[in-house]
Amino acid sequence: MDKIFKALASEPRRRILEYLAVEPMTVGEIADNFEMAMPSISKHLAVLKAAGVVREQKRGQYVLYSLVVEALTGQLYGFLAPYCEDAQRILDARPKRRGRD
């Protein structure tokens, strides 16, 4: 739980997720949308990846990042469940993840 909230406690990182929600992107493409230098973006992506909410795929010399939306929503619903029946219901209705990837 700590990793996901630490990851989301950053405006640039939340913005990165918004971009990735539209389509997978390379680090450079993401960085083009920010004032920040690429190494900083790269580190933000590492934080998001450690939290499980993005996935990286090597594509030649590029690295393509994509959102793992079930991980994002799943973790937050998991946190919310004890506070809210709706969240528990949504989790229950969710298809169980097979260890693919």
Next chain:
Amino acid sequence: MDKIFKALASEPRRRILEYLAVEPMTVGEIADNFEMAMPSISKHLAVLKAAGVVREQKRGQYVLYSLVVEALTGQLYGFLAPYCEDAQRILDARPKRRGRD
């Protein structure tokens, strides 16, 4: 959005919310459950209050803190909504808050 995630990006603060989910408590009662000194708890409570997820009521020389569960869930569903239809549905079904308190 920033305040809520910053607030939740702390294990002690998440634990405080768990306690308050059971019943309202004074600062001292909360502090009894932690190794931390009371001033630190008091500061964590201030962060949670700034994020809108707890409310404080003066009760004589005590201060009673309580969870504002709709604020906690509402903000997180609000964040989730663009990523997940379920969250949007839950928000829509939620009774609109009147400016009470």
Next chain:
DNA sequence: AAGCTATTTTCCTATTTAGCTAAATATGAA
């Protein structure tokens, strides 16, 4: 008023985090 208890505020230190530049790594192209 004086003393006691509960809480917050202030001030300080240690740790973590964000962002930068420069260097290292990895891949593709000539």
Next chain:
DNA sequence: TTCATATTTAGCTAAATAGGAAAATAGCTT
């Protein structure tokens, strides 16, 4: 191989955060 591009890692500084102790504030109770 050599050059160029994409990304990550290292090393640094500045800013933010966490926690403690001590002082300040607020409300009882005598």
